[in-house]
Amino acid sequence: MINYIFKRILYAIPILIGVNLLTFTLFFVVNSPDEVARLHLGNKRVTQEQIQSWNEQRGYNFPLFFNQSETGLNVIKKTIFYEKSVKLFYFDFGISDSGRDIKYDIKQRMWPSLAIALPSLLVGLMINITFALFFVFFRATKVDYIGVIFCVALMSISSLFYIIGGQYLISKLLQLVPISGYAQGVDAIKFLILPVFISVIYGIGSGTRWYRSLFLEEIEKDYVKTAKSKGLSEVSVLFNHVFKNALIPILTGVVVILPLLFLGSLIVESFFGIPGLGSYTIDAIQSQDFAIVRAMVFLGTILYIFGLILTDISYTLVDPRVRLK
Amino acid sequence: MFVFLLTDIFFYIIIFSIGLYIFYVRKTKDILETWKHVFRSRTGIISIVVLSFFLLIAILDSIHIKEKIYNEQTESFSYESEIKSVLDIILLPTYKNYEKSYSSPFSSNLYSKETIILENNIERRVYPKLLYKGNHNKYASDNTANILLTFIISLLKYFFVFSIFYLFFYFRIIFKSKNNIFIPFKLNKVFLMTLSIILILSIFLYELSLQYYVLGTDKVGVDVLYKSIKSIRTGILIGTLTTIVMLPFAIFLGIFAGYIGGFVDDVIQYIYTTLNSIPSVLLIASAILMLQVYMANNPLNFENIYERADLRLFFLCMILGLTSWTGLCRLLRGESMKLREVEYVQASKTFGLNRFSIIVRHIMPNIMHIVIITIVLDFSALVLAEAVLSYVNIGVDPTTYSWGNMINAARLEMSKEPIVWWSLFSAFTFMFILVLFANLFSDVVRDAFDPRSNKNYE
Numbered sequence: 001m002i003n004y005i006f007k008r009i010l011y012a013i014p015i016l017i018g019v020n021l022l023t024f025t026l027f028f029v030v031n032s033p034d035e036v037a038r039l040h041l042g043n044k045r046v047t048q049e050q051i052q053s054w055n056e057q058r059g060y061n062f063p064l065f066f067n068q069s070e071t072g073l074n075v076i077k078k079t080i081f082y083e084k085s086v087k088l089f090y091f092d093f094g095i096s097d098s099g100r101d102i103k104y105d106i107k108q109r110m111w112p113s114l115a116i117a118l119p120s121l122l123v124g125l126m127i128n129i130t131f132a133l134f135f136v137f138f139r140a141t142k143v144d145y146i147g148v149i150f151c152v153a154l155m156s157i158s159s160l161f162y163i164i165g166g167q168y169l170i171s172k173l174l175q176l177v178p179i180s181g182y183a184q185g186v187d188a189i190k191f192l193i194l195p196v197f198i199s200v201i202y203g204i205g206s207g208t209r210w211y212r213s214l215f216l217e218e219i220e221k222d223y224v225k226t227a228k229s230k231g232l233s234e235v236s237v238l239f240n241h242v243f244k245n246a247l248i249p250i251l252t253g254v255v256v257i258l259p260l261l262f263l264g265s266l267i268v269e270s271f272f273g274i275p276g277l278g279s280y281t282i283d284a285i286q287s288q289d290f291a292i293v294r295a296m297v298f299l300g301t302i303l304y305i306f307g308l309i310l311t312d313i314s315y316t317l318v319d320p321r322v323r324l325k
Numbered sequence: 326m327f328v329f330l331l332t333d334i335f336f337y338i339i340i341f342s343i344g345l346y347i348f349y350v351r352k353t354k355d356i357l358e359t360w361k362h363v364f365r366s367r368t369g370i371i372s373i374v375v376l377s378f379f380l381l382i383a384i385l386d387s388i389h390i391k392e393k394i395y396n397e398q399t400e401s402f403s404y405e406s407e408i409k410s411v412l413d414i415i416l417l418p419t420y421k422n423y424e425k426s427y428s429s430p431f432s433s434n435l436y437s438k439e440t441i442i443l444e445n446n447i448e449r450r451v452y453p454k455l456l457y458k459g460n461h462n463k464y465a466s467d468n469t470a471n472i473l474l475t476f477i478i479s480l481l482k483y484f485f486v487f488s489i490f491y492l493f494f495y496f497r498i499i500f501k502s503k504n505n506i507f508i509p510f511k512l513n514k515v516f517l518m519t520l521s522i523i524l525i526l527s528i529f530l531y532e533l534s535l536q537y538y539v540l541g542t543d544k545v546g547v548d549v550l551y552k553s554i555k556s557i558r559t560g561i562l563i564g565t566l567t568t569i570v571m572l573p574f575a576i577f578l579g580i581f582a583g584y585i586g587g588f589v590d591d592v593i594q595y596i597y598t599t600l601n602s603i604p605s606v607l608l609i610a611s612a613i614l615m616l617q618v619y620m621a622n623n624p625l626n627f628e629n630i631y632e633r634a635d636l637r638l639f640f641l642c643m644i645l646g647l648t649s650w651t652g653l654c655r656l657l658r659g660e661s662m663k664l665r666e667v668e669y670v671q672a673s674k675t676f677g678l679n680r681f682s683i684i685v686r687h688i689m690p691n692i693m694h695i696v697i698i699t700i701v702l703d704f705s706a707l708v709l710a711e712a713v714l715s716y717v718n719i720g721v722d723p724t725t726y727s728w729g730n731m732i733n734a735a736r737l738e739m740s741k742e743p744i745v746w747w748s749l750f751s752a753f754t755f756m757f758i759l760v761l762f763a764n765l766f767s768d769v770v771r772d773a774f775d776p777r778s779n780k781n782y783e
Binding site: 014015018019022023026027030031035036038039152153155156157158159160161164167168260263266267281282285286288290293294296297300301304305 | 595596598599600602603604606607608610611612614615617618619621622705709712713716717718719732736739744749753756757760761763764765768
């Protein structure tokens with residue numbers, strides 16, 4: 001087991017290097033730092049000195065890979081590649097293009113993100129599984145058929161509609177909760193209820209359908225027939241056998257996204273003015289702050305790989321048939 | 326003169342390949358049987374008709390022309406700089422005039438009050454009348470009566486035009502039902518019903534929009550219905566072009582990795598795991614941001630605003646495709662690995678068939694169902710994704726008609742009192758209809774093609 005985890009972590013390193021090279025190519029090779037600086041300073045009448053100083057302030061004034069003017073290790077160290085890409089491996093995210101410490105911002109903003117994402121996930125999971133079990137109990141009847149059609153309809157609505165509609169209905173017309181904003185501590189709840197509610201509603205369509213198909217796949221297996229022929233009731237088969245076994249794929253599906261919850265939801269956070277990592281990313285994209293985007297890409301990748309490793313471990317914990325090599 | 330934008334050409338290629346596929350299916354018996362399963366279900370046939378209608382609009386909107394204008398002073402012909410599509414020419418009477426600003430659906434005046442100076446120098450705050458529509462009822466002065474009459478007249482027009490067509494169609498089915506895929510007559514009713522409803526609705530909408538702004542006007546007074554219809558092309562293009570772009574990568578790399586294995590497998594697996602581990606929104610955002618910088622710094626390459634917007638749409642599809650091929654590639658790799666060990670593949674190997682022929686003859690046809698399922702499943706997700714990306718400013722060009730841009734523009738007007746709801750409403754409705762039928766269609770297709778699907782319970 002420990003060997004396996006070690007192996008997986010080792011396997012993550014080439015992937016991280018690959019991601020790093022890819023982002024480096026995208027951000028520094030496709031467009032040179034000078035061109036990015038020119039964009040930020042406004043295209044017209046920008047002098048070379050202005051570009052120089054803009055780059056110097058943000059540490060883009062080095063050559064890409066080799067610094068000929070330095071000696072020793074500094075030939076490699078005083079380059080954009082080392083400063084901006086390699087340092088990510090030490091979790092040194094540097095400063096954003098607007099001059100803020102990215103690491104500090106991320107630490108601050110990750111908790112509001114989690115405060116929305118975790119309740120949404122848990123409540124959504126419970127509601128989706130309940131609905132799915134309900135439909136599976138009434139499988140091949142009108143209830144099931146209408147339920148599935150309803151799910152497809154829910155799935156076909158744009159996420160923006162849920163957000164805009166929910167904000168308008170609940171915050172503006174009914175005035176139950178504030179439209180947007182955030183507060184520290186317990187006060188945060190009134191700001192969090194609506195985003196969580198909307199995230200849950202948005203997930204019902206696809207979630208319920210997905211879990212329903214998982215349950216249906218399980219229900220066709222032989223052990224279910226055996227259980228039924230033993231004379232067990234439909235309800236007991238459904239809860240004691242089908243539900244337990246279907247929990248394995250459900251659990252692994254949940255575990256893989258657990259670390260990514262820190263990244264938050266881009267759209268929901270930015271609509272509701274939650275100071276989380278999702279709105280942080282959106283703001284960075286909209287103000288073309290590439291340093292933040294680069295840091296988020298790297299962070300996202302690490303969290304994703306971490307999620308995959310967690311999934312494998314959770315597999316062995318819940319399913320004794322699986323042995324990791 | 327015909328103008329071929331980059332996305333047009335790719336769209337033609339898509340249509341052409343759909344045609345080729347249909348031709349191929351009609352010749353191959355077992356795939357034809359599977360598709361018949363789709364056509365036999367009521368949901369399947371309804372969604373096919375609706376989607377084809379959307380596709381038709383997109384095709385009409387993809388044939389672009391520049392109009393010739395005669396210059397009297399120099400006595401020579403020149404081409405307009407504006408590019409129009411065939412759809413624009415068909416719809417021209419409904420959208421050619423612009424109002425001043427917002428007006429609500431079916432209203433006869435503008436949405437906000439303006440100060441008007443009367444003859445005797447008295448200033449009055451009134452709702453100005455609309456200039457071109459809303460005050461020109463054709464059939465009756467009362468609005469409700471007029472709409473009703475318009476509906477009856479469009480019904481009559483519909484019956485007049487299409488009775489001949491239906492007679493022809495009816496006899497064709499009776500006499501030449503051999504190769505027809507709509508064999509059971511009961512379903513033909515569904516097909517004809519859906520088609521008639523769509524046709525009646527579109528004639529009705531056309532007639533109405535000659536007299537009213539059916540879905541109101543936007544900030545600069547453009548008909549919202551026209552904008553929504555124009556957005557269909559963008560939506561469909563993003564849904565289809567993206568998959569077409571990624572398909573070759575996914576199929577070839579997937580098969581190579583699965584069938585050849587070894588070092589090739591390792592490399593391909595590494596590539597897609599790396600791409601897959603970057604959260605897709607961030608990857609798309611980075612790529613589009615860099616494209617924006619490139620386009621801003623090299624404005625000379627993109628002189629024409631149409632070409633510029635078009636190129637951005639094309640690159641958006643490319644980038645979306647590059648991020649989404651990994652899932653399909655992994656599925657195909659697994660399937661080819663399974664197929665490699667199957668007896669008939671082993672047999673052809675011992676007979677001395679080379680790798681290429683085995684892949685083309687035995688592997689490709691047996692993974693096609695996965696490809697088909699993925700294409701139809703991805704379509705709806707991509708249409709929805711466009712709106713979200715436009716919201717983050719990394720979607721299509723702001724000058725392109727798209728539902729995402731409509732939502733983005735209308736969102737800022739949410740705080741107005743009373744609320745300007747019609748732009749949002751129409752964008753969401755159109756998107757909902759397209760995505761709903763795409764989802765229903767993908768359900769039916771998956772049931773037909775997926776051997777593991779829970780057929781008993783559908």
